[in-house]
Amino acid sequence: MTPAELVQYASTIGLRAIAITDHDTLDGIEPAQSAVSDLELELEVVPGVEISADYDLGILHILGFFIRSDHSDLQKSLNFLRIERRSRISKILAKLQAQNVFIREEEVKKIAGDGSPGRPHLANLMFRKGYVKTIQEAFDRYLKKGACAYVPKVKLPAHKTLQLITDAGGIPVMAHPYLLNQNNPDRFEEIVISLIDIGLKGIEAYYPKHTREQTRMYVRLASKLDLVVTGGTDYHGANKPGTELGVFPDRPPLPYSILEDMKKRLKDL
Numbered sequence: 001m002t003p004a005e006l007v008q009y010a011s012t013i014g015l016r017a018i019a020i021t022d023h024d025t026l027d028g029i030e031p032a033q034s035a036v037s038d039l040e041l042e043l044e045v046v047p048g049v050e051i052s053a054d055y056d057l058g059i060l061h062i063l064g065f066f067i068r069s070d071h072s073d074l075q076k077s078l079n080f081l082r083i084e085r086r087s088r089i090s091k092i093l094a095k096l097q098a099q100n101v102f103i104r105e106e107e108v109k110k111i112a113g114d115g116s117p118g119r120p121h122l123a124n125l126m127f128r129k130g131y132v133k134t135i136q137e138a139f140d141r142y143l144k145k146g147a148c149a150y151v152p153k154v155k156l157p158a159h160k161t162l163q164l165i166t167d168a169g170g171i172p173v174m175a176h177p178y179l180l181n182q183n184n185p186d187r188f189e190e191i192v193i194s195l196i197d198i199g200l201k202g203i204e205a206y207y208p209k210h211t212r213e214q215t216r217m218y219v220r221l222a223s224k225l226d227l228v229v230t231g232g233t234d235y236h237g238a239n240k241p242g243t244e245l246g247v248f249p250d251r252p253p254l255p256y257s258i259l260e261d262m263k264k265r266l267k268d269l
Contacts, residue, residue: 004035021048024081054155061175064165071168084154095149120239162199173202206231
């Protein structure tokens with residue numbers, strides 16, 4: 001979806017607020033906010049970003065909420081990551097070609113539009129062109145870590161990522177923490193404390209793939225360590241089948257009070 005289509009859809013299904021948190025780019029924020037104003041929608045758009053951090057203990061993605069999109073250091077760093085993304089795509093395409101999967105860079109650019117090209121766009125094209133039967137198969141056979149066409153992603157160090165978001169006026173939050181694959185509460189707490197020491201301010205406790213036990217653990221830990229609690233469905237449209245905007249399995253939609261708590265925390269930073 002375009003940013004305008006996304007906010008229209010969010011308004012139609014009754015959401016009061018959404019966050020625009022694209023990977024490595026802020027380009028969707030202003031069009032989304034402008035569309036809300038132009039269409040006179042009763043919807044709040046939180047400016048944000050998602051950045052993959054270089055972290056030895058697992059997959060660590062950091063969300064930045066309420067960032068200033070005109071912050072020069074953040075923009076420079078995101079531009080660097082976008083350049084590296086394009087380089088990564090070229091390398092993946094070469095590996096795919098060696099597997100008799102033929103996709104041109106122009107096709108990737110077209111489907112990515114103004115956004116940053118990534119593996120979901122490749123998986124979508126592979127599905128459309130009949131190389132795989134599902135988008136998930138594209139990841140499993142070709143694109144996931146360890147698969148034949150996988151290329152590691154260039155990332156910023158965790159401390160640098162957290163500092164950039166903080167300097168841009170934002171709240172840095174650990175995205176979908178289940179990806180760290182740490183279900184031992186004591187060990188997970190040690191990891192979170194080490195990240196708090198370098199700037200972490202919150203945990204995305206509510207996420208469609210979190211089990212009830214994981215969600216409870218994240219909420220309890222956030223309360224114990226005075227971290228903000230956030231939630232997101234990580235909606236990617238057709239690139240992520242089975243995920244619906246604002247819908248969490250086995251629980252009602254998130255209350256607006258979560259966003260109010262984030263705003264209170266923002267005043268204290």
